[in-house]
Amino acid sequence: MEDKLTQAVEDYLKAIYELSQTEGRASTSKLAEYLEVTPASVTGMIKKLASANPPLVDYQKHRGVVLTEAGMNEALETLRHHRLLELFLHDILGYPWDEVHEEAERLEHVISEKFEERIAAVLGNPKHDPHGDPIPRLDLSMPASAETRLSDLGKGDSGTIKRVRDTDADLLRHLSDLGVTPETQVKVVDYSDYDKNTHLKIKNQDEVVVLGQNITEQIYVEA
Amino acid sequence: MEDKLTQAVEDYLKAIYELSQTEGRASTSKLAEYLEVTPASVTGMIKKLASANPPLVDYQKHRGVVLTEAGMNEALETLRHHRLLELFLHDILGYPWDEVHEEAERLEHVISEKFEERIAAVLGNPKHDPHGDPIPRLDLSMPASAETRLSDLGKGDSGTIKRVRDTDADLLRHLSDLGVTPETQVKVVDYSDYDKNTHLKIKNQDEVVVLGQNITEQIYVEA
DNA sequence: ATATAAATTTAGATTAGCCTAAAGTTATTT
DNA sequence: AAATAACTTTAGGCTAATCTAAATTTATAT
Ligand SMILES: [Mn+2]
Ligand SMILES: [Mn+2]
Ligand SMILES: [Mn+2]
Ligand SMILES: [Mn+2]
Numbered sequence: 001m002e003d004k005l006t007q008a009v010e011d012y013l014k015a016i017y018e019l020s021q022t023e024g025r026a027s028t029s030k031l032a033e034y035l036e037v038t039p040a041s042v043t044g045m046i047k048k049l050a051s052a053n054p055p056l057v058d059y060q061k062h063r064g065v066v067l068t069e070a071g072m073n074e075a076l077e078t079l080r081h082h083r084l085l086e087l088f089l090h091d092i093l094g095y096p097w098d099e100v101h102e103e104a105e106r107l108e109h110v111i112s113e114k115f116e117e118r119i120a121a122v123l124g125n126p127k128h129d130p131h132g133d134p135i136p137r138l139d140l141s142m143p144a145s146a147e148t149r150l151s152d153l154g155k156g157d158s159g160t161i162k163r164v165r166d167t168d169a170d171l172l173r174h175l176s177d178l179g180v181t182p183e184t185q186v187k188v189v190d191y192s193d194y195d196k197n198t199h200l201k202i203k204n205q206d207e208v209v210v211l212g213q214n215i216t217e218q219i220y221v222e223a
Numbered sequence: 224m225e226d227k228l229t230q231a232v233e234d235y236l237k238a239i240y241e242l243s244q245t246e247g248r249a250s251t252s253k254l255a256e257y258l259e260v261t262p263a264s265v266t267g268m269i270k271k272l273a274s275a276n277p278p279l280v281d282y283q284k285h286r287g288v289v290l291t292e293a294g295m296n297e298a299l300e301t302l303r304h305h306r307l308l309e310l311f312l313h314d315i316l317g318y319p320w321d322e323v324h325e326e327a328e329r330l331e332h333v334i335s336e337k338f339e340e341r342i343a344a345v346l347g348n349p350k351h352d353p354h355g356d357p358i359p360r361l362d363l364s365m366p367a368s369a370e371t372r373l374s375d376l377g378k379g380d381s382g383t384i385k386r387v388r389d390t391d392a393d394l395l396r397h398l399s400d401l402g403v404t405p406e407t408q409v410k411v412v413d414y415s416d417y418d419k420n421t422h423l424k425i426k427n428q429d430e431v432v433v434l435g436q437n438i439t440e441q442i443y444v445e446a
Numbered sequence: 447a448t449a450t451a452a453a454t455t456t457a458g459a460t461t462a463g464c465c466t467a468a469a470g471t472t473a474t475t476t
Numbered sequence: 477a478a479a480t481a482a483c484t485t486t487a488g489g490c491t492a493a494t495c496t497a498a499a500t501t502t503a504t505a506t
Contacts, residue, residue, distance in 0.1 A: 006462070006463085008463060008464090027483080027484090028483075028485085029482085029483060037463090037464070037465090038464080038465065039483075039484065039485085040464090040467095040484085040485075040486080040487095041463075041464055041465070042484090043484065043485055043486085044464085044485095044486095045463080045464095047485095048462095061471090061484080061485080062471065062472065062483080062484060062485085063472095089338075092315070092345070093338070093342065093345065094341060095337070099337070103334075103335055103337070103338060106333050107330070107333055107334070110329050110330055110333050111326075111330070112326055114318070114326070115312075115316070115326060118316040118318070119316065122315070122316065229492070229493085231492080231493060231494090250453080250454090251453075251454055251455085252452090252453060252454080260493090260494070261494080261495065261496080262453075262454065262455085263454085263455075263456080263457095263494090263495075263496080263497095264493075264494055264495070266454065266455055266456085267455095267493080268493080270455095271492090284454080284455080284501090285453080285454060285455085285501065285502065286502095447506100448505100449504100449505085449506080450503105450504085450505080451502105451503085451504075451505095452501100452502085452503075452504090453500105453501080453502075453503090454499100454500080454501070454502090455498105455499080455500070455501085456497105456498080456499070456500085457496100457497090457498080457499090458495100458496090458497090458498100459494100459495075459496085460493100460494080460495075460496105461492100461493090461494085461495105462491100462492090463490100463491095463492100464489100464490080464491090465488100465489080465490075465491105466487105466488090466489085466490105467486105467487090467488090468485105468486080468487080468488105469484100469485080469487095470483105470484080470485070470486085471483080471485085472482085472483075472484090473480100473481085473482075473483090474479100474480080474481075474482090475478100475479080475480075475481090476477105476479080476480095
């Protein structure tokens with residue numbers, strides 16, 4: 001009942017956590033798509049999670065799952081590993097920010113609590129990963145994270161980039177080329193209602209950058 | 224035919240490499256003991272290694288295995304990961320030298336070539352791990368390593384500790400407590416033929432340390 | 447040359463996580 | 477309310493790595 005969780009279980013719990021951020025319960029098909037497995041495989045795994053001791057998810061046939069308290073803690077533990085690793089790979093080993101995710105995805109399941117503790121110490125108990133996502137604290141509580149999208153700013157508004165959706169490596173490369181990275185100060189010098197383009201002045205840069213809505217929706221700022 | 228090797232396969236190849244250092248071919252029972260699995264499991268795995276494409280071992284029923292060229296390369300690749308990781312955990316993350324092995328044993332199978340390259344760079348392309356064992360080079364050739372045992376020195380001889388067998392965590396803790404670690408200069412101030420004890424003066428230390436033969440046989444020095 | 451001991455292999459099972467194909471359930475239209 | 481579409485579950489199989497128990501082979505000792 002209290003064996004170490006497998007890699008697959010940890011990835012399912014993390015996926016359920018991520019999907020629950022948007023929708024309420026995580027459905028079989030959404031999970032299947034997210035994890036790139038068949039819906040049948042998801043059903044099988046979900047049953048195991050639900051009948052674990054203690055149960056890791058609350059499962060209702062045909063209407064998906066939510067994490068239990070125990071499941072949530074395991075998900076956050078793995079997420080803490082993941083995000084600490086991403087920052088470690090970036091800051092200490094010099095990985096570009098579009099390459100950290102893949103490596104962290106494997107390492108998160110394998111490092112010990114000691115490794116977690118050591119990299120947290122070396123990094124100075126950081127609050128955010130290289131994409132600005134909050135790192136769960138040691139007690140698994142979550143630091144606040146910016147929720148205002150750049151697409152919601154209007155002409156004349158200014159703020160600091162705080163977070164960028166980390167799912168698309170191409171986008172991440174593109175943004176670091178442009179200089180749009182967390183903690184960068186920016187000002188909206190123009191916004192067009194026709195094409196939804198945001199014209200952005202970036203601190204210490206001359207050229208004004210123009211970003212489409214599909215991009216500005218993935219960037220979060222703080223006034 | 225050229226799929227990524229599993230963790231189990233990598234550990235078998237590394238074990239065959241280690242055992243071949245001493246005996247010629249690695250026998251089923253020696254492998255079973257080393258890997259803490261049953262002989263039957265070893266037979267099963269050996270057959271797979273032998274019929275892989277390309278074959279990773281040369282197998283002759285009832286007389287064990289030797290690594291093929293391909294198997295040797297895979298073994299050394301994993302060993303390079305392992306020893307770089309040990310040094311990294313010790314030097315960068317501050318692990319004590321008796322705790323690096325266990326963590327490296329899991330991580331060695333999971334890190335990418337990029338991770339290998341980055342820690343090698345951060346460490347300055349090191350030649351030896353924290354126990355003084357040689358780290359295979361990028362081209363998988365092996366740096367020389369000290370082969371004179373401390374037990375072979377006589378009264379009046381002096382030298383530098385170069386390498387310590389890393390299999391016993393208790394011994395490692397004991398030795399670092401005494402100050403017997405690689406690159407330390409020592410002098411044999413006395414040796415007793417009766418109890419095979421070596422009396423050792425350690426540079427920059429006042430107390431003379433007395434070590435039994437079961438310990439001095441596990442320590443390698445250079446004149 | 448036989449018997450016994452030691453080492454090795456074979457055979458049959460188990461567990462985790464995945465798959466495909468078929469069957470069943472829920473939601474949406476007409 | 478029936479038909480259709482979308483989603484979910486069931487059933488049966490597969491692979492990798494392990495195990496136990498039985499059979500076989502090799503080595504050693506009378
Ligand atoms: Mn993962
Ligand atoms: Mn991230
Ligand atoms: Mn290993
Ligand atoms: Mn070592």
